[in-house]
Amino acid sequence: LRRPEARGQWGETALRRTVEAAGMVEHVHFNEQVTVGSADGSSSRPDLVVHLAGGKHVVVDAKVPFIGVLEANEARDEKTKAERLKAHARHLRDHIDGLASKTYWEQFESTPEFVVLFVPAENFLNAALEQDPTLLERGFEKNVVIATPATPATRKNSTGARRARPRPRPSPPANPPTAIARRRNSRAGPKIRMIATNAPRASRNRTPAS
Numbered sequence: 001l002r003r004p005e006a007r008g009q010w011g012e013t014a015l016r017r018t019v020e021a022a023g024m025v026e027h028v029h030f031n032e033q034v035t036v037g038s039a040d041g042s043s044s045r046p047d048l049v050v051h052l053a054g055g056k057h058v059v060v061d062a063k064v065p066f067i068g069v070l071e072a073n074e075a076r077d078e079k080t081k082a083e084r085l086k087a088h089a090r091h092l093r094d095h096i097d098g099l100a101s102k103t104y105w106e107q108f109e110s111t112p113e114f115v116v117l118f119v120p121a122e123n124f125l126n127a128a129l130e131q132d133p134t135l136l137e138r139g140f141e142k143n144v145v146i147a148t149p150a151t152p153a154t155r156k157n158s159t160g161a162r163r164a165r166p167r168p169r170p171s172p173p174a175n176p177p178t179a180i181a182r183r184r185n186s187r188a189g190p191k192i193r194m195i196a197t198n199a200p201r202a203s204r205n206r207t208p209a210s
Contacts, residue, residue, distance in 0.1 A: 011062030014120035089131035100142035
């Protein structure tokens with residue numbers, strides 16, 4: 001992951017897996033690597049475009065500020081570790097400024113005036129915020145929303161992309177055949193007993209033939 005292209009591929013893969021885990025389907029809820037042209041003739045290609053209800057779209061770009069964290073973990077003294085963590089926070093700040101300068105919301109129709117910067121690991125964002133707690137605020141000022149793998153599922157539910165289906169009400173249980181049979185047997189039982197008890201009386205009242 002020291003090479004920029006390797007980090008870029010990892011970020012794109014993590015982003016795709018995150019939205020798929022949230023229940024999104026490609027070409028239905030999102031598209032990858034959508035190329036769009038700007039007024040000055042240049043073109044841009046964000047990593048992901050999420051389709052919302054009402055024909056609106058949200059642009060998402062994956063960024064992997066990783067080198068600073070890696071070098072901080074490999075540092076042999078606290079001074080070097082602190083310097084590399086501060087550099088990591090600066091890298092994320094640079095990603096915010098660079099993504100804001102692309103103004104994706106001006107290049108896509110029906111797009112809110114913000115772009116999502118996706119960081120593929122929660123600890124990368126936390127390490128940067130520990131060094132610079134103003135990063136989230138800076139993102140909002142630049143119309144950049146920082147997200148992690150836990151964020152897309154929440155946003156998807158809030159926009160109603162997944163609607164809970166109403167559960168059918170259970171129908172009242174039908175009378176089981178055994179209950180009907182029991183009632184029939186209970187009604188037939190007294191008749192059978194009446195015939196059995198009256199039969200001897202008829203035989204006793206009968207006059208014997210001479």
